[in-house]
Amino acid sequence: MSRMMIDCREVPSDSGCGLVIAGERDEVLRAAVAHAVDVHGHADDADLRSGIEAALRPEPPSIGQPDGFMQIIEFRTRRIDEFDEQVRQWVEAIGDDRTGRWGITVADRDEPGRYLQIVSFDDYESAMRNSAHPATSALAERLAKLTDGDAAFRNLDVRTVRTF
Numbered sequence: 001m002s003r004m005m006i007d008c009r010e011v012p013s014d015s016g017c018g019l020v021i022a023g024e025r026d027e028v029l030r031a032a033v034a035h036a037v038d039v040h041g042h043a044d045d046a047d048l049r050s051g052i053e054a055a056l057r058p059e060p061p062s063i064g065q066p067d068g069f070m071q072i073i074e075f076r077t078r079r080i081d082e083f084d085e086q087v088r089q090w091v092e093a094i095g096d097d098r099t100g101r102w103g104i105t106v107a108d109r110d111e112p113g114r115y116l117q118i119v120s121f122d123d124y125e126s127a128m129r130n131s132a133h134p135a136t137s138a139l140a141e142r143l144a145k146l147t148d149g150d151a152a153f154r155n156l157d158v159r160t161v162r163t164f
Contacts, residue, residue: 003059004028008035011055015040022059029053061102061120068158069124073117075143075151080107080115083146086139094135099126113148124155 004025008017017039021031032052036042064070077083084105091098101120108114121127130136143151 004056005059006032006052006055006057011051013040025056028056032056062161063163064101064120064158064161065122066158066161067123068161069121069127070156070158071117071119071121071127072154072156073119073151074154075115075117076113076148077115077146078113078148079146083115083143086142086146090135090139093138094130094133097130097133097135099130124157127155 003022005020005022006028008015008019019035019039021028021035023031029049029052033044033049036048036052037044042048087105099121101122103117103119105115105117108116119127121130
């Protein structure tokens with residue numbers, strides 16, 4: 001089950017509250033109701049609970065953790081929209097077996113048609129399970145037809161994580 005969150009800054013309020021609550025759905029709902037009653041003076045009723053439930057959203061992934069693992073995949077294509085569609089279909093096909101935490105695709109400004117995908121995993125083993133999955137193998141075959149040449153893979157152990 002994916003983690004959920006609620007951010008008071010995104011809920012209409014006069015107080016300017018900046019609290020963010022994240023966790024499992026039931027935990028967040030329980031804590032958000034208690035916060036709304038205790039701090040904001042709301043009554044614990046069906047309207048409050050339904051409003052809070054409507055404001056819940058999936059927690060964005062963290063950028064990584066020390067001892068985590070990342071793959072960088074460098075490839076070239078003139079068919080990036082088709083490439084992205086294949087990845088979208090793969091996400092559906094692999095479903096809950098997907099072990100990647102998050103991924104981004106970036107375009108090289110200096111070399112049009114050159115892209116990098118950065119994918120974060122909890123560890124090397126989970127990345128290898130993801131790579132060995134039949135849905136991933138099928139994706140790789142389809143993507144090979146959309147790319148110019150072979151993709152280059154970099155397997156990277158995360159040493160430090162900083163935000164600036």
